[in-house]
Amino acid sequence: MTSGTTEQNGFPNESIETSGSNSGNLIEKLLTGIAFFMLGLAILPLGLVISYVIFKGLSRFNLALFTEIPPTAMQEGGGVASAIVGTILLVGLAAVISVPIGIGAGIYLSEFSSKKIAKWIRFATNVLSGVPSIIVGIFAYTVVVLTMDKFSTLAGGFALAILMLPIIVRTTDEALQLVPQEVRWASVGVGASSFHTVLQIVIPAAIPAILTGITLGVARAAGETAPLLFTVIFAQSWPDRIIDETVPSMSVLIYNFATAPYENQQEIAWAASLILILLVLFASILARYFGQKGTY
Incomplete structure (x- = not known):
């Protein structure tokens, strides 16, 4: 049943x-x-x-694109060689300014600051990372250009450094926090001071992740246009000096040539856009590589 x-x-x-x-x-x-x-x-x-x-x-995409300077209005052919050099110069100057400050600030936040101070500094860093780049350009124009009474590479590098700074600070801070606390205890347990522990143990362990932040900051700075419009005068020619008034850059070249009525310059603008995309892609691959290498 x-x-x-x-x-x-x-x-x-x-x-x-x-x-x-x-x-x-x-x-x-x-x-x-x-x-x-x-x-x-x-x-x-x-x-x-x-x-x-x-x-x-x-x-x-041809050899002339990477060896010739940008063309003038009625000129045929041309390339973006001087703009590539100018971009490297601007981003390099920005890195020289922002990398030491950003890494130092990240180390202080992670290793030496109190929780209350670190909370407010992290909040300020997050706010700075969200500030529109055009506002940063106006600030650099007011602080550097008006003070020096001229446009310059220094002003452009200063503006790009401000944009890079919060990225480097945040990634350095997070990279150091990923290092296990037991590593610090072991170092202090054998007699090392806190300073030597951070300098010789913690920072070397976090270097791959710190490099990730630097790479991402460089990628962002290389593609910024608005700050450079307020700080550097664009020119087709090669940069004459490191601190120069007229410095060509890829992003401003794209901005100027894309809106030009000449087909040749428009084609150069599209080619330069592709170069910037490849640069960002390469930077992203590097950042991913360093990030995986720095996984604890």
Whole structure:
């Protein structure tokens, strides 16, 4: 004699469990499909932008692009060689300013500051990272350009350094916090001071992650335009001096040439855009490499 619909010969009815399992699998597949669809929508703009820039810029990829200076209005041909050198000069100057300050601030936050002070400094760093770049450009114009009474590479490097600084501070702070506390205890336990522990043990262990922050900061600074419009005068020619008034840069070249009425300059702008995208891609790969290497 059976014991009802839920049991048969003392065992649960398997049809009910199978029905519930099939319903759960169906909902899981539906939600997974929705998630993949949303992921595709999120990636679609990036794919469209990259594809269009490659389509427009690849036709001008040749040796002249990397060896000749930008063309004037009615000139044919030309390249972006001087703009590449100018960008390296500006970003290098920004790195010289921001990297020591950023790493030092990150070390102080992680290793020596009190929790209350660190909380407010981290908050200020997050606010600074969200300040629009054009505001940074106006600030650099007021502080450096008006003080020196001229546009200069120094003013441009100063503006880019401000944009790089919060990225380096935050990544250095987080990288040092990832180092296990037991490492510090072991160093102090064998007689090392806190200063020597941080300098010889903690920082070397966090270097890969710190390099990730520096790489990301360089990638952002290389693509900024607004600060340079307020601090440096653009020119097609090669930079004459390290601290020069007229310094070509990739981002300002793209801004000027993309809106020009001459087809040749527009093509140069697309090619320069592709170079910047490749630069950001390369920087992202480096950052990912250093980040994985620095995983504890």
